[in-house]
Structure formats: structure tokens, C-alpha cells
Amino acid sequence: MQLYRGRLIDHLHLVVRDVKASRRFYGAVLEVLGVPIGGEAEDYFWADELFVSSADSRAAQGVLTGRHHLAFQAKDRAMVDAFYQAGLAAGGKDNGAPGERPYHPGYYAA
Known part of the structure; x- marks a missing residue:
């Protein structure tokens, strides 16, 4: 069976x-986006196409991921605002309050 969805x-x-801590954070912000945690064990969890594990999990090969930037899509500004609040409440770091960004006209993010 060939799986192709046309996504990057x-x-x-x-x-x-x-x-x-990552499970608490991603669980909180993904809930706001309507994306459920799909499965989890002691050393990993996943949601949609995001898989998060500890360094000692079989899949990790003992190496931590370095700095990264993930941008999730939200349906409207209210969802961005709620995502921001949920992220902070779940231990996330504030890298900028909700507002327009220069990426393209009308781009609203937190």
C-alpha cells in the first residue's frame, strides 16, 4: 500500500x-488545536505526525534534538490566543505574545 498525502x-x-514535561506541554497546546494525543508510553508519545521520545527510547538512539522551531496552524486568532495561554500554563517559554508577524500579510502568531 502506498501512502501519499501531498504534505511536505x-x-x-x-x-x-x-x-x-513535553507531554504536559504538547498535550495542552494540541488540545487547543483539536489534535488528540494518539498514543503514549513511559518513554514516548505521539500526536498526528509528531513523535516525541526520551533519549533512552529505542527510536532516539541516545541523541537529544537540538533547538527547533515548530509552527502549528490554527483556524483563527482566538485559537492562537488560547494556544499561547495553554502553552504558558503548561510550562512553555514565552517567545512573543500573540500578534501579527512579518512572514506575510495577516500572519498572526505567538
Whole structure:
């Protein structure tokens, strides 16, 4: 069976130092976006095409992911605002309050 959805990325694997803290954060912000956690174990979790594991998981090969930037799509500004609040409440770092960004006209992000 051939799987092709026409998207740029099939999946993304992040290897993190603290998988429990990452689970809290991603669980909170993805809930706002309407994306459920698809599965989890002690050393990993996944949601849609995002897979997050600890460095000692079988898939990680013992190497942490370096600095990264992920941009999730939201349906409207209210969802961006809620995502921002949920991220902060779940231990996320504030890299900029919700507002327009210069990426293209009308781009609203946090």
C-alpha cells in the first residue's frame, strides 16, 4: 500500500530531556488545536505526525534534538490566543505574545 498525502513532512521525531514535561506541554497546546494525543508510553508519545521520545527510547538512539522551531496552524486568532495561554500554563517559554508577524500579510502568531 502506498501512502501519499501531498504534505511536505510525513512525520517529525523530537528527542527530549524530559518526556513528561513535553507531554504536559504538547498535550495542552494540541488540545487547543483539536489534535488528540494518539498514543503514549513511559518513554514516548505521539500526536498526528509528531513523535516525541526520551533519549533512552529505542527510536532516539541516545541523541537529544537540538533547538527547533515548530509552527502549528490554527483556524483563527482566538485559537492562537488560547494556544499561547495553554502553552504558558503548561510550562512553555514565552517567545512573543500573540500578534501579527512579518512572514506575510495577516500572519498572526505567538
